Amino acid sequence: MNKYLFSIILIFSLCTCGPSTINESIELKVGVSKAVINPPLGSFIAGDKQNRKFTGVLDSLYVKAAVFFDGKESFALITLDCIGLLYQDLLKIREKVAEMDLGIPLSANNIVLISTHTHSGPDVVGLWGEDYSQSGVDKDYMDFLVKTTAEQIQLAASKLEKSSVKYGITEFGHEWVANICEEEIDRSVTVLQFLDKKNQNILTLTNFSCHPTYLDAVYDKVSADYVAGFYRQMESELGGEHLFLQGAIGGWIQPIDKGISYEEVLDRGKGLANVAVSALRKGRSLQSTSLKFRNKKVNLPVENDVWKQLAAVGIIPRTISDVVETEVAWFAIGEATFATHPGETAPIYGLNTKSKMPEGPKFVLGLAQDALGYIVKPEYFEDLSLPHAQYLTRMSLGKSTGHMLMLNLEELAINQ
Template sequence: MTKQNFLFCWMGFLLLVVSCQNSKIPQLQVGVSKAIINPPIGSYIAGDAQNRTFTGVLDSLYSKAVVFYDGEKSMAIVTLDCIGLLYQDLQKIRERTSQLEFDIPFSPENIVISSTHTHSGPDVVGLWGKDFSESGVNKEYMDFLVQTVAEQIHKASKNLQGSTIRYGQSEFGEEWVANICQEEIDRSMTVLQFLDKNKKNIVTLTNFACHPTYMDAVFSEVSADYLSGFYKEMEKEWGGEHLFLQGAIGGWIQPTDKDGGYQKALQRGQKLALSATASLLKPKNLPKSKLNFQRKTVFFPVMNEAWQQLSAAGIIVDRKVTDVIESEVVWFSIGEATFASHPGETAPIYGMKTKELMPEGPRFILGLSQDALGYIIKPSYFENQNLPHAPYLTRMSLGKETGNVLMEELTKLSQQNKNTELPN
């Protein structure tokens, strides 16, 4: 063999080695699926007064599932257009999902359910029936919802494709979003986008905090509220799918320009989507894509006897409430993006404190995720009933210790996530 041929052979060998190494670089696989989850006409409406029922549909509600798989671990994020799914129903979804066969290693424990909190969706809690003598939950609908969510997770896992990840961040809502308790507010909006091999959108995850209550007590039709406008505009701009992850809306983050008009809701959602789009015009890339997932069962103290009474009366269905209530929090990361769940409507201060525990990179606070335990507010609201809206907020809360317990558990999970995090 001549020296020249030897060099050509050696260079070919090196290229083959590099090629093999590159093929082993982990790439996050992402799959998405969605289904309409409109309740039957005549079902009870969650939010505002009791004994309100649906008479029609303005726009559809969705269950949207995205499954992530990094070659070793997998997980699912599901958003539901409803007031807030309870922990016992998450457990039913996990049980149903466990009966399905997946092509990838998948644990139902790694399912995250986040509710958008629309006040024009079905009563999935039980509080908005005819009166407190009966629950407003339609059991047949709940069976349908559990089955649908499990199916969408399964379908999403069949749609996996390689992705690259980028994100955008901005501030939003100065004109129309306020903390009507006149305290802290977090206006940050974070968008995480997953692109396919052709740089087309697979799915976006958008995190922002504001009650979807433009339609509350005004219409009797099904609606995702301003999120309907958000979904439509995002689909128009990007194609693919789009999940809205509600933030820390307790204590009390509301639209300030409600005029009773449906078009106003759609316009606000459209502007939110346009802001999300603008933040992605100069995106930052996420070089890492490994998954890291931590979860913790938490027993929150119940200082509000009304929760125990509602459980005993069967208004809150299939939920045991004593001097404690069993719930769950999760802390996970997708590459450099960090997520933490709040099992209710948390005051913005708890969202800000949670973000302080997170490393640099995109940060997501998932309000009304894994559970819906009412308002999680500062202890001062229990100590001083003269604070704005304190009588209502405390009446809809477990008690003054909920926020402290939540932050203790999230602090522990953040440390566990840090200790188990591996480089790409």
Template structure:
């Protein structure tokens, strides 16, 4: 009888050991590199035919790769006005080809832009004239390769991590929607810590155009986002990624005198707010990774887009529709949804209502940058919404917004 009992205890111990062995361990790795353009290249944002005269502060490609032994994904942010879907696909394909240590499918590489207006023209519409592209092909090849290499390097830097998060609000004094009262002021932070408690990477999701320096400076800069990165690094080592939110319709900073000093002030304020939230973080226990995406045709009723495509100003096939994508993914309880352009705050609120756990991230200008994706009310005849005329001119059309909402509803699990 004693032998039977001993055997039973041994079996229980083996089962428990097996369970511990099979428990998934979340791993994370991060990397970054500057993607500075050359002096003389065209500047994206505001007026055409503006060229860089120097570098005030570097712009970056930053990546964090997450793996749990079974599934992987990468989150990438670029200091640029907005990378178009065909170039996103090039980065995904190249990065996937470089990674051999883990299984990271190309579609699980999420490329986001922060919409800075003091970076290079990566779209084409800020060249010397309306019929001349402002894109430097040599730069684009280099930027795509550099970003792919950053992702590959992050995949080789994987360390066991614990995950924690916080959610607050920010920007009441200097961030405003200058078209409508609605605005998503959420400041959401997710952090990956190694076994020593040191930061591997943090993700900060906030909605505001980085346009303090817009149209008044001809030097390369990441605007207040660059200051945010520098201020965070002073006290919290490791990588920090700024994930742009829903800034369409039209979420702007108070620009005051548009000096570099104002950019430093605002970027420092953002960093200080995040540092305060880091003191109040909640742990996330789950290491589960989930992913869903939808590649679809976005309606394009604005003839300007197709004309620019035909002229080669924008190097992308655009007719009555153009191919784009939205993706939903989760890391533990943290849920993320991507928006393929500058969406209004209402679309951020809608997306978050569909997600049933905390924290919630809405990533604007992610996987694509198809201009302003607006509510149909912006297109109504006689509308009194401020700036509607400009915003609709830079939009794919009235059907784009509802179509994106349909796809968001499709990919977020119920």
């Protein structure tokens, strides 16, 4: 073989080598932005009893936007400190983003929105007005929330910078978090960290499951609950920005030491941050940073007539008939896999979702894309003597919701 032919073969082989070289050529860029979204004083408080109004602020609520772009695929991940934004509001955010120049080819459909579920935020659903004859939603505030969220996506897209990614996995909350239905619980803490070229933190994503309800019905002041303590400690330890990704908290994952002081509530969040940081320090780098994203619209059956009635009288401002339209998503950052649940899913559905994911960091995002109440096991509808069954089923679409959710997520997983 002559030298010229050998050179051609060598060049060709280098250009067509295996997946590891392809992964190395992918340049993941990340941008992040946030804004305060405190409601006006006097707004109705979501959670617990109706007709409660804010009189002050303990700590600020935020919308946080992270945009990811690998040169080909892109998506945005949004967190909001609220009880649960509904699907129609996500669609409104997408409409605004679709009109914006983001500087990258980011489809407005590739937006994932997660609510932290604080019970010390504004009524964004409609259920907590003076009574069930009127909504507790402030339309002007909702317009502000939609506009501000879209703007943060645009700002995050303008701040893209090259990043490397590491992850950590641990557990937390054994002393103060329980499934009060005395069933399965997922105590995992999964965290991704995005580092700039100087190895400084740009962003972390932390997935953990527990209702932020320490302050529920205790204070009439705005707060992200223990999540506020998490934010503060993460910023103190790592700098940069931090998104709290709520997990599967239905059926019924709660703090069991309620009645503690506000400072102790913040300490609970600080403890979560400390274990996340510790996991990262012992963590590993992702081998790939390529992005994948799939989502689909889903029509879930509505077996609970209360949902239909609330929609019919305008308390919940959306179309609800024998079915309700919502959405699920399945996406990945390298080996890290994410799936969304459109409500408060029982831990069994979170664990089942993770079982469909490949090896690597696994994220189940509760109250993502929608807030359709509790999604619980079918037996809770069959035996109302089970712990909290009467309340949980009253706040659910119906017996088949969990099964339908899993079927649709499995379809996305197979086609990924």
